[in-house]
Amino acid sequence: MLHSAAKFPTRVAIKRIIPISSGKGGVGKTTFAINFSLALSRHGRTILVDLDTGTSAIRNAIDVPIEKDLYHFFRKGEPLNSCVTHLDAKLDPKGVFRNFGFVAGPLHLIDEITNFGAANKDRLIEAINGLDADYVILDMRAGLDANVIDFLPFSNSGVLIFTPHLPSATLAASDIVKAILFRKLRLIFSRESPFFSTVNGKLDFWKLINDLIDQVEDVYDSAIGNLDAFADDLAGNLGDHPITRTVQQTLDEFRVHYVLNLFNGVEDSFQTAVKPFIENLTSNVSARCGVTNLGWITRSEAIHRANCNKIPAMLLPPEGKKAPKSSRVDQELEDLRSMAIGMEPVRKKAARQQKSSSTVDPADHLANQLNVLRSMFDQKKDDDFHANFDYASQRALFTMKTRRPSEFGDIRVYRPAEMLATIFAKSNVPTSIDWGELDL
Ligand SMILES: Nc1ncnc2c1ncn2[C@@H]1O[C@H](COP(=O)(O)OP(=O)(O)O)[C@@H](O)[C@H]1O
Protein backbone atom coordinates (compact mmCIF):
# COMPACT_ATOMS: atom_id res chain seq x y z
CA MET A 1 0.00 0.00 0.00
CA LEU A 2 1.24 3.45 -0.84
CA HIS A 3 1.14 6.10 1.81
CA SER A 4 0.71 9.72 0.97
CA ALA A 5 3.67 11.91 1.79
CA ALA A 6 1.44 14.23 3.76
CA LYS A 7 0.33 11.42 6.05
CA PHE A 8 3.78 9.95 6.56
CA PRO A 9 6.22 12.79 6.09
CA THR A 10 9.79 11.67 5.65
CA ARG A 11 12.18 13.57 7.83
CA VAL A 12 14.26 15.84 5.66
CA ALA A 13 17.66 15.97 7.24
CA ILE A 14 19.49 19.24 6.96
CA LYS A 15 22.93 19.04 5.51
CA ARG A 16 25.80 19.33 7.96
CA ILE A 17 29.24 20.48 6.88
CA ILE A 18 32.33 19.42 8.81
CA PRO A 19 35.80 20.69 7.84
CA ILE A 20 38.77 18.58 8.93
CA SER A 21 41.80 20.73 9.66
CA SER A 22 45.04 20.65 11.57
CA GLY A 23 47.10 23.68 10.69
CA LYS A 24 49.99 21.28 10.04
CA GLY A 25 50.54 18.77 7.27
CA GLY A 26 51.32 15.11 7.85
CA VAL A 27 49.23 14.58 10.97
CA GLY A 28 46.56 12.44 9.29
CA LYS A 29 43.86 14.87 8.12
CA THR A 30 43.30 13.15 4.81
CA THR A 31 43.44 9.68 6.35
CA PHE A 32 40.91 10.72 8.96
CA ALA A 33 38.71 12.61 6.50
CA ILE A 34 38.40 9.62 4.16
CA ASN A 35 37.75 6.96 6.78
CA PHE A 36 35.51 9.18 8.91
CA SER A 37 33.44 9.96 5.79
CA LEU A 38 33.16 6.24 5.01
CA ALA A 39 32.01 5.56 8.59
CA LEU A 40 29.49 8.43 8.42
CA SER A 41 28.15 7.25 5.08
CA ARG A 42 26.58 4.28 6.83
CA HIS A 43 24.28 6.80 8.50
CA GLY A 44 23.53 9.16 5.62
CA ARG A 45 24.68 10.37 2.22
CA THR A 46 28.19 11.64 2.71
CA ILE A 47 30.37 13.61 0.30
CA LEU A 48 34.03 14.27 0.97
CA VAL A 49 35.52 17.27 -0.83
CA ASP A 50 39.27 17.58 -1.43
CA LEU A 51 40.13 21.19 -0.59
CA ASP A 52 43.84 20.43 -0.37
CA THR A 53 43.76 20.97 -4.10
CA GLY A 54 47.49 21.14 -4.68
CA THR A 55 48.25 17.60 -3.52
CA SER A 56 45.64 15.27 -5.11
CA ALA A 57 45.79 13.43 -1.78
CA ILE A 58 42.30 11.94 -1.85
CA ARG A 59 42.45 10.69 -5.43
CA ASN A 60 45.80 9.13 -4.60
CA ALA A 61 44.32 7.30 -1.62
CA ILE A 62 41.22 5.81 -3.30
CA ASP A 63 41.82 3.52 -6.25
CA VAL A 64 38.73 4.18 -8.32
CA PRO A 65 38.34 5.70 -11.80
CA ILE A 66 37.51 9.41 -11.60
CA GLU A 67 35.47 10.85 -14.42
CA LYS A 68 35.05 14.40 -13.18
CA ASP A 69 36.82 16.39 -10.54
CA LEU A 70 37.32 20.02 -9.49
CA TYR A 71 38.92 20.74 -12.86
CA HIS A 72 35.56 20.04 -14.52
CA PHE A 73 33.79 22.19 -11.96
CA PHE A 74 36.13 25.17 -12.41
CA ARG A 75 37.10 24.93 -16.06
CA LYS A 76 34.18 23.15 -17.73
CA GLY A 77 31.29 24.64 -15.78
CA GLU A 78 30.10 21.25 -14.53
CA PRO A 79 27.84 21.39 -11.46
CA LEU A 80 29.69 20.15 -8.37
CA ASN A 81 27.01 17.51 -7.82
CA SER A 82 28.04 15.84 -11.07
CA CYS A 83 31.73 15.84 -10.10
CA VAL A 84 31.14 13.32 -7.31
CA THR A 85 32.88 9.94 -7.64
CA HIS A 86 31.45 6.83 -5.97
CA LEU A 87 33.22 3.60 -5.09
CA ASP A 88 33.07 0.80 -7.62
CA ALA A 89 32.37 -2.91 -7.15
CA LYS A 90 36.07 -3.63 -6.79
CA LEU A 91 36.43 -1.47 -3.67
CA ASP A 92 32.93 -1.95 -2.29
CA PRO A 93 31.64 -5.31 -3.58
CA LYS A 94 28.71 -5.47 -1.16
CA GLY A 95 27.62 -1.88 -1.66
CA VAL A 96 28.04 -1.14 2.06
CA PHE A 97 29.40 2.32 1.25
CA ARG A 98 27.08 3.25 -1.59
CA ASN A 99 26.20 6.44 0.28
CA PHE A 100 29.79 7.63 0.13
CA GLY A 101 31.09 9.89 -2.61
CA PHE A 102 34.00 12.27 -3.04
CA VAL A 103 34.97 15.27 -5.11
CA ALA A 104 38.58 14.84 -6.15
CA GLY A 105 41.05 17.66 -6.54
CA PRO A 106 42.45 18.21 -10.03
CA LEU A 107 44.85 15.64 -11.47
CA HIS A 108 47.66 18.14 -11.88
CA LEU A 109 48.56 21.34 -10.20
CA ILE A 110 46.41 24.05 -11.76
CA ASP A 111 47.18 27.38 -10.22
CA GLU A 112 43.75 29.00 -10.35
CA ILE A 113 42.25 25.89 -8.75
CA THR A 114 44.99 25.48 -6.19
CA ASN A 115 44.95 29.13 -5.19
CA PHE A 116 41.41 30.06 -6.03
CA GLY A 117 40.76 33.77 -6.25
CA ALA A 118 37.73 35.41 -4.66
CA ALA A 119 35.32 34.62 -7.50
CA ASN A 120 36.31 30.96 -7.71
CA LYS A 121 36.14 30.65 -3.97
CA ASP A 122 32.62 32.08 -3.88
CA ARG A 123 31.52 29.72 -6.62
CA LEU A 124 32.95 26.74 -4.79
CA ILE A 125 31.39 27.77 -1.47
CA GLU A 126 27.98 28.12 -3.14
CA ALA A 127 28.40 24.72 -4.78
CA ILE A 128 29.44 23.05 -1.53
CA ASN A 129 26.35 24.54 0.12
CA GLY A 130 24.30 23.04 -2.70
CA LEU A 131 25.77 19.53 -2.54
CA ASP A 132 23.18 16.83 -2.46
CA ALA A 133 24.16 15.06 0.77
CA ASP A 134 23.41 14.74 4.46
CA TYR A 135 27.04 15.17 5.54
CA VAL A 136 29.75 17.07 3.70
CA ILE A 137 33.31 16.59 4.91
CA LEU A 138 36.00 19.05 3.81
CA ASP A 139 39.59 17.86 3.75
CA MET A 140 41.50 21.10 4.33
CA ARG A 141 45.02 21.94 3.39
CA ALA A 142 47.64 22.79 6.01
CA GLY A 143 48.27 26.41 6.92
CA LEU A 144 46.11 29.35 7.84
CA ASP A 145 45.73 31.32 4.62
CA ALA A 146 42.42 32.63 3.31
CA ASN A 147 41.86 29.48 1.25
CA VAL A 148 41.72 27.54 4.49
CA ILE A 149 40.10 30.03 6.84
CA ASP A 150 37.28 31.02 4.46
CA PHE A 151 36.01 27.43 4.43
CA LEU A 152 36.06 27.07 8.20
CA PRO A 153 32.99 27.75 10.30
CA PHE A 154 32.63 30.89 12.42
CA SER A 155 31.51 29.43 15.74
CA ASN A 156 33.24 26.08 16.01
CA SER A 157 36.47 24.46 14.96
CA GLY A 158 35.17 21.63 12.76
CA VAL A 159 37.32 18.61 13.58
CA LEU A 160 40.88 19.45 14.54
CA ILE A 161 43.43 16.67 14.16
CA PHE A 162 46.59 16.59 16.15
CA THR A 163 48.90 13.97 17.39
CA PRO A 164 51.13 13.07 20.34
CA HIS A 165 54.83 13.98 20.23
CA LEU A 166 54.40 16.74 17.65
CA PRO A 167 54.34 20.02 19.60
CA SER A 168 54.14 22.12 16.44
CA ALA A 169 50.91 20.34 15.49
CA THR A 170 49.24 21.10 18.82
CA LEU A 171 50.32 24.72 18.56
CA ALA A 172 48.98 24.88 14.99
CA ALA A 173 45.66 23.41 16.16
CA SER A 174 45.19 26.12 18.77
CA ASP A 175 46.28 28.72 16.19
CA ILE A 176 43.35 27.65 14.03
CA VAL A 177 40.94 28.25 16.89
CA LYS A 178 42.55 31.64 17.40
CA ALA A 179 42.26 32.51 13.72
CA ILE A 180 38.57 31.53 13.59
CA LEU A 181 37.71 33.48 16.74
CA PHE A 182 39.53 36.60 15.59
CA ARG A 183 37.90 36.39 12.19
CA LYS A 184 34.50 36.36 13.88
CA LEU A 185 35.32 39.23 16.25
CA ARG A 186 36.73 41.30 13.39
CA LEU A 187 33.60 40.63 11.40
CA ILE A 188 31.27 41.61 14.24
CA PHE A 189 33.25 44.80 14.82
CA SER A 190 33.88 45.59 11.15
CA ARG A 191 32.74 48.85 9.56
CA GLU A 192 30.07 46.95 7.62
CA SER A 193 28.67 45.42 10.77
CA PRO A 194 25.19 46.42 11.99
CA PHE A 195 26.89 46.73 15.34
CA PHE A 196 28.16 50.19 14.45
CA SER A 197 25.37 51.22 12.13
CA THR A 198 23.70 53.35 14.78
CA VAL A 199 26.83 55.13 15.92
CA ASN A 200 27.02 58.22 13.81
CA GLY A 201 30.18 60.16 14.16
CA LYS A 202 31.66 57.78 16.67
CA LEU A 203 34.09 55.98 14.44
CA ASP A 204 36.72 56.36 17.12
CA PHE A 205 34.83 53.64 18.87
CA TRP A 206 35.34 51.38 15.92
CA LYS A 207 39.02 52.23 15.81
CA LEU A 208 39.43 51.69 19.50
CA ILE A 209 37.94 48.19 19.46
CA ASN A 210 39.89 47.20 16.37
CA ASP A 211 43.14 48.54 17.80
CA LEU A 212 42.51 46.46 20.90
CA ILE A 213 41.81 43.37 18.79
CA ASP A 214 45.08 43.99 16.90
CA GLN A 215 46.88 44.19 20.20
CA VAL A 216 45.44 40.91 21.49
CA GLU A 217 46.16 39.10 18.24
CA ASP A 218 49.77 40.26 18.16
CA VAL A 219 51.69 37.57 20.01
CA TYR A 220 54.64 39.93 20.43
CA ASP A 221 52.51 42.43 22.30
CA SER A 222 52.06 41.14 25.83
CA ALA A 223 49.83 44.00 27.07
CA ILE A 224 46.66 41.91 26.60
CA GLY A 225 47.58 38.24 26.78
CA ASN A 226 44.54 36.58 25.29
CA LEU A 227 40.87 37.05 24.47
CA ASP A 228 39.79 36.46 28.08
CA ALA A 229 41.99 39.34 29.21
CA PHE A 230 40.45 41.39 26.41
CA ALA A 231 36.94 40.51 27.64
CA ASP A 232 37.96 41.38 31.21
CA ASP A 233 39.43 44.68 30.05
CA LEU A 234 36.19 45.56 28.29
CA ALA A 235 34.13 44.53 31.32
CA GLY A 236 36.35 46.66 33.57
CA ASN A 237 36.13 49.72 31.37
CA LEU A 238 32.68 49.51 29.81
CA GLY A 239 30.82 47.42 32.37
CA ASP A 240 27.80 45.50 31.11
CA HIS A 241 27.92 47.02 27.66
CA PRO A 242 26.86 45.52 24.28
CA ILE A 243 30.50 45.30 23.25
CA THR A 244 31.48 43.47 26.43
CA ARG A 245 28.54 41.09 26.14
CA THR A 246 29.21 40.38 22.48
CA VAL A 247 32.85 39.46 23.10
CA GLN A 248 31.96 37.30 26.12
CA GLN A 249 29.18 35.57 24.23
CA THR A 250 31.38 34.91 21.18
CA LEU A 251 33.94 33.18 23.41
CA ASP A 252 31.41 31.28 25.54
CA GLU A 253 29.58 29.92 22.51
CA PHE A 254 32.66 28.78 20.66
CA ARG A 255 33.16 25.01 20.47
CA VAL A 256 36.39 23.15 19.81
CA HIS A 257 36.28 19.51 18.65
CA TYR A 258 39.34 17.39 18.22
CA VAL A 259 40.49 13.89 17.35
CA LEU A 260 43.85 12.45 18.36
CA ASN A 261 45.59 10.62 15.58
CA LEU A 262 48.42 8.13 16.15
CA PHE A 263 47.00 7.58 19.62
CA ASN A 264 49.38 5.71 21.91
CA GLY A 265 47.63 5.34 25.24
CA VAL A 266 45.94 7.76 27.62
CA GLU A 267 48.83 9.01 29.72
CA ASP A 268 51.25 9.57 26.87
CA SER A 269 48.64 11.15 24.59
CA PHE A 270 47.43 13.36 27.40
CA GLN A 271 50.91 14.58 28.34
CA THR A 272 52.24 15.12 24.81
CA ALA A 273 49.11 16.22 22.90
CA VAL A 274 46.00 17.09 24.93
CA LYS A 275 47.73 18.96 27.74
CA PRO A 276 49.91 21.16 25.51
CA PHE A 277 46.89 21.81 23.28
CA ILE A 278 44.64 22.90 26.16
CA GLU A 279 47.48 24.93 27.67
CA ASN A 280 48.08 26.72 24.37
CA LEU A 281 44.41 27.29 23.85
CA THR A 282 43.70 28.61 27.33
CA SER A 283 46.78 30.80 27.64
CA ASN A 284 47.00 32.19 24.09
CA VAL A 285 43.38 32.17 22.96
CA SER A 286 40.65 31.64 25.57
CA ALA A 287 39.65 29.31 28.39
CA ARG A 288 35.98 30.15 27.93
CA CYS A 289 35.16 27.97 24.92
CA GLY A 290 33.95 24.38 25.16
CA VAL A 291 36.33 21.58 24.18
CA THR A 292 35.15 18.14 23.08
CA ASN A 293 37.26 15.11 22.31
CA LEU A 294 35.58 13.16 19.51
CA GLY A 295 37.85 10.14 19.93
CA TRP A 296 41.17 8.85 18.72
CA ILE A 297 42.71 6.80 15.93
CA THR A 298 45.42 4.35 16.93
CA ARG A 299 48.72 4.26 15.11
CA SER A 300 48.37 1.31 12.80
CA GLU A 301 50.62 -0.11 10.12
CA ALA A 302 47.46 -1.36 8.40
CA ILE A 303 46.16 2.22 8.04
CA HIS A 304 49.40 3.38 6.49
CA ARG A 305 49.62 0.35 4.19
CA ALA A 306 46.00 0.92 3.16
CA ASN A 307 46.86 4.49 2.16
CA CYS A 308 49.86 3.30 0.14
CA ASN A 309 47.75 0.61 -1.55
CA LYS A 310 45.02 3.16 -2.34
CA ILE A 311 42.40 1.20 -0.44
CA PRO A 312 41.01 3.23 2.47
CA ALA A 313 41.47 1.39 5.76
CA MET A 314 37.72 1.28 6.44
CA LEU A 315 37.28 -0.83 3.30
CA LEU A 316 39.61 -3.54 4.60
CA PRO A 317 38.06 -6.54 6.32
CA PRO A 318 37.94 -6.28 10.13
CA GLU A 319 40.97 -7.57 11.96
CA GLY A 320 39.99 -11.00 13.32
CA LYS A 321 39.17 -11.14 16.97
CA LYS A 322 38.80 -7.41 17.34
CA ALA A 323 36.07 -7.23 14.72
CA PRO A 324 33.23 -4.90 15.67
CA LYS A 325 30.21 -6.79 16.91
CA SER A 326 26.88 -6.25 15.21
CA SER A 327 25.52 -4.75 18.42
CA ARG A 328 28.35 -2.24 18.49
CA VAL A 329 26.32 0.73 17.32
CA ASP A 330 23.71 0.29 20.05
CA GLN A 331 26.41 -0.23 22.62
CA GLU A 332 28.27 2.89 21.51
CA LEU A 333 25.18 5.03 21.71
CA GLU A 334 24.60 3.74 25.21
CA ASP A 335 28.20 4.61 26.10
CA LEU A 336 27.73 8.08 24.71
CA ARG A 337 24.63 8.65 26.76
CA SER A 338 26.16 7.40 29.97
CA MET A 339 29.53 9.05 29.53
CA ALA A 340 30.28 12.63 30.39
CA ILE A 341 31.61 13.58 27.01
CA GLY A 342 33.07 16.86 27.97
CA MET A 343 31.13 19.29 25.83
CA GLU A 344 30.29 21.82 28.47
CA PRO A 345 33.22 23.46 30.18
CA VAL A 346 32.92 23.01 33.92
CA ARG A 347 33.61 26.64 34.65
CA LYS A 348 30.69 27.90 32.58
CA LYS A 349 28.29 28.54 35.43
CA ALA A 350 30.79 30.45 37.50
CA ALA A 351 31.75 32.59 34.53
CA ARG A 352 28.17 33.47 33.82
CA GLN A 353 27.40 34.35 37.41
CA GLN A 354 30.27 36.74 37.75
CA LYS A 355 30.34 37.97 34.16
CA SER A 356 34.08 37.76 34.18
CA SER A 357 36.59 35.32 32.85
CA SER A 358 38.69 35.60 35.98
CA THR A 359 36.74 32.63 37.35
CA VAL A 360 37.71 30.49 34.35
CA ASP A 361 40.21 27.93 35.48
CA PRO A 362 42.16 26.23 32.68
CA ALA A 363 42.84 23.38 35.12
CA ASP A 364 39.14 22.46 34.87
CA HIS A 365 39.54 22.00 31.15
CA LEU A 366 42.54 19.76 31.67
CA ALA A 367 40.89 17.67 34.38
CA ASN A 368 37.81 17.35 32.19
CA GLN A 369 39.79 16.20 29.15
CA LEU A 370 41.75 13.68 31.20
CA ASN A 371 38.55 12.26 32.70
CA VAL A 372 36.95 11.94 29.29
CA LEU A 373 40.04 10.25 27.85
CA ARG A 374 40.21 7.84 30.81
CA SER A 375 36.57 6.85 30.65
CA MET A 376 36.74 6.42 26.88
CA PHE A 377 39.87 4.36 27.27
CA ASP A 378 38.30 2.13 29.94
CA GLN A 379 35.67 1.13 27.43
CA LYS A 380 37.60 1.33 24.18
CA LYS A 381 41.15 0.26 24.84
CA ASP A 382 40.84 -2.95 22.78
CA ASP A 383 39.24 -1.27 19.80
CA ASP A 384 40.85 -1.63 16.38
CA PHE A 385 40.98 1.19 13.84
CA HIS A 386 37.61 0.26 12.32
CA ALA A 387 36.06 0.76 15.73
CA ASN A 388 38.03 4.02 16.20
CA PHE A 389 36.58 5.54 13.02
CA ASP A 390 33.12 4.21 13.86
CA TYR A 391 33.36 5.68 17.31
CA ALA A 392 34.47 9.11 16.08
CA SER A 393 31.55 9.10 13.64
CA GLN A 394 29.13 8.08 16.42
CA ARG A 395 30.33 10.88 18.62
CA ALA A 396 30.07 13.35 15.76
CA LEU A 397 26.52 12.20 14.99
CA PHE A 398 25.58 12.40 18.65
CA THR A 399 27.01 15.91 18.86
CA MET A 400 25.10 17.00 15.76
CA LYS A 401 21.90 15.55 17.16
CA THR A 402 22.19 17.24 20.51
CA ARG A 403 23.85 20.55 19.61
CA ARG A 404 23.04 23.48 17.37
CA PRO A 405 24.67 23.51 13.92
CA SER A 406 26.67 26.57 14.97
CA GLU A 407 28.32 24.41 17.64
CA PHE A 408 29.32 21.57 15.32
CA GLY A 409 28.49 20.67 11.73
CA ASP A 410 27.26 23.98 10.34
CA ILE A 411 24.54 23.83 7.71
CA ARG A 412 26.43 26.13 5.34
CA VAL A 413 29.87 27.47 4.66
CA TYR A 414 28.95 31.03 5.59
CA ARG A 415 30.36 33.99 3.78
CA PRO A 416 31.02 37.05 5.93
CA ALA A 417 27.96 39.10 4.90
CA GLU A 418 25.71 36.10 5.41
CA MET A 419 27.27 35.39 8.78
CA LEU A 420 26.77 38.98 9.91
CA ALA A 421 23.13 38.86 8.90
CA THR A 422 22.71 35.60 10.82
CA ILE A 423 24.44 36.88 13.94
CA PHE A 424 22.44 40.08 14.08
CA ALA A 425 19.14 38.48 13.16
CA LYS A 426 19.18 36.53 16.42
CA SER A 427 21.40 38.68 18.56
CA ASN A 428 20.21 40.71 21.49
CA VAL A 429 22.25 43.70 20.41
CA PRO A 430 19.72 46.54 20.41
CA THR A 431 19.17 48.36 17.14
CA SER A 432 19.91 51.62 18.85
CA ILE A 433 22.77 51.42 21.26
CA ASP A 434 23.29 53.82 24.11
CA TRP A 435 27.04 54.10 23.93
CA GLY A 436 27.35 56.03 27.17
CA GLU A 437 30.45 57.94 28.09
CA LEU A 438 33.59 56.43 26.73
CA ASP A 439 36.59 56.39 28.90
CA LEU A 440 39.05 53.73 27.86
N1 LIG B 1 46.65 6.30 12.35
C1 LIG B 1 47.69 6.17 11.51
N2 LIG B 1 48.51 5.09 11.60
C2 LIG B 1 49.58 4.97 10.77
N3 LIG B 1 49.89 5.84 9.80
C3 LIG B 1 49.11 6.93 9.64
C4 LIG B 1 47.96 7.16 10.48
N4 LIG B 1 47.38 8.32 10.10
C5 LIG B 1 48.12 8.80 9.07
N5 LIG B 1 49.17 7.97 8.78
C6 LIG B 1 50.19 8.19 7.76
O1 LIG B 1 50.75 9.47 7.98
C7 LIG B 1 51.03 10.13 6.75
C8 LIG B 1 50.31 11.46 6.69
O2 LIG B 1 48.91 11.26 6.67
P1 LIG B 1 47.90 12.19 5.86
O3 LIG B 1 46.54 11.65 6.13
O4 LIG B 1 48.31 12.33 4.45
O5 LIG B 1 48.11 13.57 6.64
P2 LIG B 1 47.71 15.08 6.23
O6 LIG B 1 46.51 15.02 5.37
O7 LIG B 1 47.44 15.75 7.55
O8 LIG B 1 48.88 15.68 5.55
C9 LIG B 1 50.59 9.17 5.66
O9 LIG B 1 51.73 8.47 5.21
C10 LIG B 1 49.62 8.23 6.36
O10 LIG B 1 49.62 6.95 5.77
Ligand SMILES: [Mg+2]
Ligand atom coordinates in the same frame (compact mmCIF):
# COMPACT_ATOMS: atom_id res chain seq x y z
MG1 LIG C 1 46.07 15.86 3.51
